[in-house]
Amino acid sequence: MKxxxxxxxxxxxxxxxxxxxxxxxxxxxxxxxxxxxxLVRPDGGxxxxxxxxxxLFTMHxxxxxxxxxxxxxxxxxxxxxxxxxxxxxxAFPRLNAFSYWVFLLGGLLLNASFIAGPLFGADRLSxxxxxxxxxxxxxxxxxxxxxxxxxxxxxxxQILGIASLAAGFNFVVTIINMRxxxxxxxxxxxxxxxxxxxxxxxxxxxxxxxxxxxxxxFDRFFGTHFFLPSGGGDPILWQHLFWMFGHPEVYILIxxxxxxxxxxxxxxxxxxxFGYTVVVYSGVVIAFLGWSVWSHHMFSxxxxxxxxxxxxxxxxxxxxxxxxxxxxxxxxxxxxQIRFTTSLLFAVGxxxxxxxxxxxxxxHASAPSDLQQTDTYYVVAHIHYVLFxxxxxxxxxxxxxxxxxxxxxxxxxxxxxxxxxxxxxxxxLAFFPMHFSGLLGMPRRIYTYPAELGVARFNQLSxxxxxxxxxxxxxxxxxxxxxxxxxANAPANPWGGATLEWAIPSPPPVYNFTVIPTVANxxxxxxxxxxxxxxxxxxxxxxxxxVPGGSWWPMITALGLPVIAIGALAHxxxxxxxxxxxxxxxxxxxxxxPFET
Amino acid sequence: xxxxxxxxxxxxxxxxxQFPQSVFAPRSDFSRDLDGLYKEIFWWAVAVFVIxxxxxxxxxxxxxARHGAAEPKPVHGHTALEIGWTLAPALILVFIAVxxxxxxxxxxxxxPEGALRVQVIGHQWWWEYRYPTLNISAYNELHIPVGTPIxxxxxxxxxxxxxxxPRLGGKRDLIQGRTNRIAFRADSTGEYxxxxxxxxxxxxxxxxxxxxxxTDSVFQRWVDQQRAAPAAxxxxxxxxxxxxxxxxxxxxxxxxxxxVAQGKVGPDLSHVGSRATIAGxxxxxxxxxxxxxxxxxxxxxxxxxxxxxxxSPPDLDAxxxxxxxxx
Numbered sequence: 001m002k003x004x005x006x007x008x009x010x011x012x013x014x015x016x017x018x019x020x021x022x023x024x025x026x027x028x029x030x031x032x033x034x035x036x037x038x039l040v041r042p043d044g045g046x047x048x049x050x051x052x053x054x055x056l057f058t059m060h061x062x063x064x065x066x067x068x069x070x071x072x073x074x075x076x077x078x079x080x081x082x083x084x085x086x087x088x089x090x091a092f093p094r095l096n097a098f099s100y101w102v103f104l105l106g107g108l109l110l111n112a113s114f115i116a117g118p119l120f121g122a123d124r125l126s127x128x129x130x131x132x133x134x135x136x137x138x139x140x141x142x143x144x145x146x147x148x149x150x151x152x153x154x155x156x157x158q159i160l161g162i163a164s165l166a167a168g169f170n171f172v173v174t175i176i177n178m179r180x181x182x183x184x185x186x187x188x189x190x191x192x193x194x195x196x197x198x199x200x201x202x203x204x205x206x207x208x209x210x211x212x213x214x215x216x217x218f219d220r221f222f223g224t225h226f227f228l229p230s231g232g233g234d235p236i237l238w239q240h241l242f243w244m245f246g247h248p249e250v251y252i253l254i255x256x257x258x259x260x261x262x263x264x265x266x267x268x269x270x271x272x273x274f275g276y277t278v279v280v281y282s283g284v285v286i287a288f289l290g291w292s293v294w295s296h297h298m299f300s301x302x303x304x305x306x307x308x309x310x311x312x313x314x315x316x317x318x319x320x321x322x323x324x325x326x327x328x329x330x331x332x333x334x335x336x337q338i339r340f341t342t343s344l345l346f347a348v349g350x351x352x353x354x355x356x357x358x359x360x361x362x363x364h365a366s367a368p369s370d371l372q373q374t375d376t377y378y379v380v381a382h383i384h385y386v387l388f389x390x391x392x393x394x395x396x397x398x399x400x401x402x403x404x405x406x407x408x409x410x411x412x413x414x415x416x417x418x419x420x421x422x423x424x425x426x427x428x429l430a431f432f433p434m435h436f437s438g439l440l441g442m443p444r445r446i447y448t449y450p451a452e453l454g455v456a457r458f459n460q461l462s463x464x465x466x467x468x469x470x471x472x473x474x475x476x477x478x479x480x481x482x483x484x485x486x487x488a489n490a491p492a493n494p495w496g497g498a499t500l501e502w503a504i505p506s507p508p509p510v511y512n513f514t515v516i517p518t519v520a521n522x523x524x525x526x527x528x529x530x531x532x533x534x535x536x537x538x539x540x541x542x543x544x545x546x547v548p549g550g551s552w553w554p555m556i557t558a559l560g561l562p563v564i565a566i567g568a569l570a571h572x573x574x575x576x577x578x579x580x581x582x583x584x585x586x587x588x589x590x591x592x593x594p595f596e597t
Numbered sequence: 598x599x600x601x602x603x604x605x606x607x608x609x610x611x612x613x614x615q616f617p618q619s620v621f622a623p624r625s626d627f628s629r630d631l632d633g634l635y636k637e638i639f640w641w642a643v644a645v646f647v648i649x650x651x652x653x654x655x656x657x658x659x660x661x662a663r664h665g666a667a668e669p670k671p672v673h674g675h676t677a678l679e680i681g682w683t684l685a686p687a688l689i690l691v692f693i694a695v696x697x698x699x700x701x702x703x704x705x706x707x708x709p710e711g712a713l714r715v716q717v718i719g720h721q722w723w724w725e726y727r728y729p730t731l732n733i734s735a736y737n738e739l740h741i742p743v744g745t746p747i748x749x750x751x752x753x754x755x756x757x758x759x760x761x762x763p764r765l766g767g768k769r770d771l772i773q774g775r776t777n778r779i780a781f782r783a784d785s786t787g788e789y790x791x792x793x794x795x796x797x798x799x800x801x802x803x804x805x806x807x808x809x810x811x812t813d814s815v816f817q818r819w820v821d822q823q824r825a826a827p828a829a830x831x832x833x834x835x836x837x838x839x840x841x842x843x844x845x846x847x848x849x850x851x852x853x854x855x856x857v858a859q860g861k862v863g864p865d866l867s868h869v870g871s872r873a874t875i876a877g878x879x880x881x882x883x884x885x886x887x888x889x890x891x892x893x894x895x896x897x898x899x900x901x902x903x904x905x906x907x908x909s910p911p912d913l914d915a916x917x918x919x920x921x922x923x924x
Contacts, residue, residue, distance in 0.1 A: 050799050050899040132796050138773065139756040139798055144721075229774030235757060236772065269660065275674040300759055300794075301770045302777035305705045309698050316690045316697075320683060326649060327682040333656040336669045340661070348657055355649050359642040366693060368700040369635045371767020372620040372628075375759060375794040441618020441763045443794045446802030452790075454616045528671045 006550025008093035009510060013100050014079030015406065020104050021071035022480075027111065028063035029473060031056045036430070036466040039459045042451040053447035054130040055149070059110070061133030062153065065253065066160050067107045069387065072395050073256035074103075077171055077195050079406055083501035083508060084189045086180025086517050088545070091173040094554045094590060099167040101558035106159035109562045113152040120148045120569075129153035132445065134246065135216070137227030137238035142220050148569055151220065154213045155565040161206045161213070162561065168202035171195060180500070182519035186280070189499045189522075190273055193280045194259025197287045198252050204291075205248035212241035221568065236301055243294035251290040253387060255283055257394025258325060261347040264397050265329055267497045268344040269336025272523055275328040282321035282328075289318045299367045300374050308367040315365035322358055326351060341495070342416030346397035349424050353389025357382055360435065375445075378438025384431040388469075396423070396476070404490030408507045409483040415475055422472035429465025433458035498523035503537055511545040514538045551593060557586030617790040620763045624789065624810070627704055627766035627781035634700045638693050645689065704767070708748035708780035713741065717751045719758030719771035721797060722804035722898065723864055723877040733823040736864040737878045739808045742816040743786045751777045756798060762791030762808050770795055783810040788873075799900030805878040819871075826855045827867050827923045839919025842912045851903070854923065863903060870923040876901075887917045 007013060035056050038045040048056070078096065082089055090096050113128040120127055130149050131140045140150045175188070175196045188196070215226040216238070225231025227238045266273045273279060295303055295311040303311075329351055338344065360382040364370035373379055396419075403411050437458040442449055449455060493502035502525055504513060514537050517524070524534045563579030616622070623629040660669075716727040717739075726735040741747050751760055753771040761768035766781045783789075793804035811819065830836035840857065843849065849858035853865040869875070872882050876898055880886040889896075891913065894903040908916060 050802065054796075054799065054801075130799075136757055136796070139796070144756050144798060229772070234774070236775070269669065270662075271669045272671050272673050274672065275679055278674065278679050300768045301772065302706070302775070305701045308701045312697050312701065313694060316694055319690060320686050323686040324679070324683055327678075330649070330652050330656050331672075331675070331678065333653075333660060335672060336660045337662040337666055338657060338660050340657075348653070351653055352650060355646060355653075359646055362642060362690075362693065363635060363638050366634060366638055366697040366700075368631050368697065368704050368767065369638060371704075371769070372631050372635065372763060375761075375768065375796075439620050440616045441620065441790070441792075443761070443792060443802075445796040448802050450805075453618055526671075 003550060005555060006097075006552050008089070008097050008548060008550055008554070010078045010082050010089050010093065010096060011406070011508065011510075011512075013096050014075050014077075016100050017071050017078055017103070018075035018406075020100075020107070021068055021075060022477075024063055024067035024107055024111075025072065026473070026477070028060050028068050029470060031060040031063065033466055033470055035060060036463040038447060039449075040463040042449050042453070042456045042459075044448050048447060050447045051130065052126070054132075054445070055114075055126060055128040057445055058129045058132050058153070059114075062110065062129065062157075063107075064387070065133060065249065066157065067103075067110070069253050069391050069395070070164065071103055073195075073198070073253070073391075074099075074167060076191070076256065076260070076395075076398055076402065077167070077199075080402060080501055081171060081174060081192050081195055082178065083405075083504065083512060084192045084499050085175060085178060085183055086500050086513060086519060087174065087178040088512050088516075088547075090170055091178055092170050093548065094551050095166050095170050097551070098554035098558055099163045099170065101555045102159060102163035102166070102561060105558055105562045106156050106163060109159060109565055110152060110156035113149065113156075116148070116152075122147060127152065129156075134242055135238075136242075137216070137219075137235040138229065140216060140220070140238075141228055143228075150216075151569050154216050154220070155568055158210060158213050158217075159561050159565060161210050164202050165206050165210075168199045168206070171199040172203065175199075180513075180516050180519050186277060187519055187522045190262035190276065190279055191256075191259035194255045194262070194283050197283050198255045198259075201248045201252050201255075201287055201290065205245045205252065208241055209245035212238060212245070215241075217568075221571075236298075239298050239301065240294070243297045244291075246297065247294045248287070248290045250386070251287055253391050254394075255287070257350065257391045257398075258283065260394045260398035260401070261329065261350050263497070263499065264343050264347040264401050265332045267401070267495050268339045268341055268347075269333050270339075270496070271332055271336040272498075272526075272528065273328070274331030274334075275324075276522065279325055279328050282324045285321040286318060289314060289321070293318065296365060296367070296370070297374075299364075299370045312365055312367045316362065319358065319362055319365070326355060326358075341400065342411070342413055342420055343397045343400035343495075345417065345420045346393050346400065349420065350390055350393040350397060353385055353393060353424075353427070357385030357389055360385065373438060375443055376438035377434040377442045377444060380444055381431050381434035381438060384427070384434070388427055388431065393423070396420075401495065402501075403480075403483070404494045405501055405506045405508070407483055408488035408490050408505075409486050410490055410494065411479050411483060415479040415482075419472050419476045419479065422468055422475065426465045426468030426470075426472055430462050430469060431465070433461040433465075437462070493525065498526040500524060503534070510547050511541065514541040514545075548595075551590070553586050553590035553593060557583055557590060560584075560586060618763045618792070622764055624785050624787070625765045625781040625783045627779065628764055630700050630704055631767050634696055637696055641689055641693060645686075704779075706769070706778035706780050708746045712746035712748040712780065714748045714750065715739065715741070717749055717760055717771065719751070719753040719755070719760070719793070719797070721755050722793070722800040722901070724760075724804075724806050725754075725864065728820075731820055731824075733820060734865060735823065736872070737806050737874060738872055739806065740816060740819050741783060741808065741810055742813050743783050743810050745813075746780060746782045749779045749781075751779075757795050758793045758797045758804065759795035760791070760806075761794040762789050762806070764789050765791075765808060765810075768794045783808075786810045786812055786815075792878075800877075800898050803877060803879050803898045807874060807878050822871060822924065823868055829856075830919060830922050834922075835915050835918040836922040837919075839912075839915035839917065839922075842908065842916045843919060846908065846916075847904075847906070866920065866923060868923055870921045884917055884921070887920060888913060891916065 038048040114126045117125045117127045127149050218224040225233040227233050292314040296315045364373045437455040442455045490506040560579045560582030567575030623632045718725040726739050751771045753773045758771040759768045769777050769779045789808040791806045851860040851862035855867040875882050893905040894901040
């Protein structure tokens with residue numbers, strides 16, 4: 001127990017990230033199922049109140065983006081990146097532990113709002129955030145959202161932002177500085193490359209949302225008017241700041257999954273990634289363009305024809321590098337010897353579904369066309385084809401691929417295939433009909449709709465599909481649990497992968513590599529026309545390897561942050577100061593902790 | 598897939614009676630422009646979808662691993678192919694971008710000279726319409742003449758809302774402190790449905806609206822009716838008793854009835870009897886719904902500011918009779 005609380009081992013932190021994020025994924029999924037159950041019938045549905053419904057969709061979005069998808073990617077960054085670049089750990093192991101604890105505590109604080117009502121004198125249990133995951137001003141002002149709901153949201157997100165930023169800097173430094181000898185930038189495995197691009201987006205995008213959240217906090221706590229037109233502020237400023245973060249965020253969510261399938265496809269087709277450099281560069285181009293498109297979320301706010309044209313144009317440009325990636329993935333499969341493992345099925349599912357999400361994206365890149373689509377279920381369909389059909393299928397592919405490496409145990413392939421097909425059918429049943437509901441006039445974020453709209457049938461299909469996804473996820477969960485009681489059976493390189501993580505035992509020893517390998521090419525474990533596989537590493541370290549012990553200070557420092565937030569929520573300054581003191585003492589002790597423990 | 602496309606086509610031409618908020622049954626120049634643009638992009642998307650998914654299916658069908666097969670050739674890339682599949686999407690995007698830009702400027706929201714001006718003001722959770730040139734106001738149900746260009750100017754009294762009547766045009770946000778514009782010309786008479794499209798708080802789902810597109814003469818009759826002061830109810834009628842109830846109740850704090858009360862919080866009720874719906878176009882305007890609404894508005898529309906009222910049954914009947922008499 002203690003060894004887990006104080007761990008600074010990137011592999012253990014990766015597993016902590018995985019299980020925590022998976023727990024939040026189940027919570028976010030449960031919220032989605034209640035939402036879908038309510039919408040199965042028009043005119044009041046199953047009786048979920050407007051207030052509860054608004055909390056559910058707000059928390060579903062917030063949870064899936066910040067507490068499930070980002071940290072699931074982070075689980076892989078933690079576990080896999082040091083192995084792929086031939087390092088013993090990340091650059092700042094204690095900062096890495098800090099990121100995890102901050103993420104966990106931020107997530108718990110956000111979800112505590114579901115039961116915190118009585119503490120705030122509310123007449124109901126839940127005071128969960130209810131202004132949407134995008135929290136548009138001026139609905140989030142004290143005037144229109146008087147309760148603690150929005151406070152939970154803005155404080156929780158600020159805490160989570162600290163976790164993301166700390167991890168972002170950590171991984172950028174790790175990838176750039178900790179590479180094994182010979183691991184040049186263009187020899188980095190594509191997953192690590194996409195992780196690097198993602199982390200650059202994190203460290204540039206999260207400051208923007210942090211600024212926005214701080215301004216909002218000032219508006220709510222100290223009576224400023226940054227977003228309040230009644231005091232000369234501007235609610236549209238919030239939208240610009242939010243989407244300046246929010247659109248790069250979409251790429252923060254999708255690029256890691258693109259990286260994963262760029263590993264999975266070559267391994268299971270026994271062919272190198274087609275156009276490696278083009279795939280890498282197109283990822284970089286997507287990230288750059290991702291910064292220039294934010295206002296396509298705001299076409300209906302009346303930006304004027306010039307701005308609409310510019311943002312429509314830049315948005316369409318993103319389709320080009322994205323299309324290039326898809327063609328390269330198909331090129332990788334083409335001419336290969338494809339083994340249909342569960343991991344490969346999910347990777348192919350990613351391509352097939354992501355195409356649909358990408359194409360519906362082009363229809364709302366066109367600003368006038370978007371005026372009929374924005375804020376309807378058509379957009380709900382689009383984001384779920386991208387974030388579920390894309391990111392989640394990609395993450396599942398990665399889990400089946402790396403689980404033997406992470407635990408030394410294979411996930412069941414037959415259960416995996418049930419999981420895959422149920423997920424694929426479920427997601428199409430859930431999300432495809434939403435295109436129709438939206439175009440037939442059903443807005444998003446409504447707890448009830450009139451029967452006369454004629455969209456009840458489509459909603460019923462969506463609900464059935466959502467519950468299929470729920471069943472599929474349970475199958476997956478049992479598959480994960482099952483491996484705990486199985487003997488370790490995975491060899492070092494079960495799939496015949498080409499990258500360094502497959503050169504060491506499964507699960508890897510705490511020091512990862514007995515000797516740091518010297519890398520001579522991009523596919524070190526493969527025989528290609530250009531080179532032979534690298535010589536295996538010695539089984540025992542030839543010289544003793546020093547592994548640093550754990551530290552309490554990352555967790556203690558992290559504990560101070562929710563204390564500050566709770567003080568702010570309660571408007572009680574001494575608690576804020578106490579939390580700040582914990583943070584300061586924690587950082588001080590951390591900084592002067594003896595190197596050897 | 599062909600099945601899905603067939604279903605889609607069916608919906609494209611679907612009769613609007615079944616789908617009152619469908620974007621596929623446009624009835625104005627604005628919504629026709631958007632519909633045409635969407636369909637143009639849609640067919641490009643279908644073409645790309647079919648080509649790319651087919652390639653993917655061929656790849657996984659043809660290159661399934663076989664026992665004893667030779668190791669695949671380690672192809673690392675192909676420069677000509679890379680250039681090709683970079684240029685192809687770029688070319689398609691040109692065909693999408695050009696009509697997009699054209700439509701952006703065509704639908705920029707500037708109506709021609711002589712258009713009828715309508716100001717739309719969003720409230721949590723109902724709509725106020727002002728006709729500055731006609732000197733009248735309307736609530737939740739917007740009346741406009743067919744074939745006349747309409748200049749809509751939008752703002753909000755509180756949070757951000759979005760005015761959306763799919764068959765008449767795309768949505769546009771209502772933002773406090775700003776004025777947004779759309780312009781359109783409805784090309785057939787009828788009753789068109791819409792609702793708020795931007796999440797605006799607890800009863801966002803219940804913020805609905807109707808647009809009544811009328812012939813010039815019918816519209817003119819409606820304008821005259823709205824301009825006139827509501828007729829005083831005849832002495833001794835139930836409506837007259839209802840007026841007294843209204844006068845001595847909390848109603849006057851929030852509602853205006855010309856000559857009777859000047860509250861400014863809720864919608865003006867001077868002509869409430871002439872409306873087809875109440876409560877933000879949420880409910881039909883009937884004796885029964887008026888009764889339920891007055892007794893407990895927040896039950897029907899969560900978060901509504903009007904608190905539950907508790908008049909005696911005869912008072913309630915009289916009040917309803919009065920409201921219904923306000924044509």
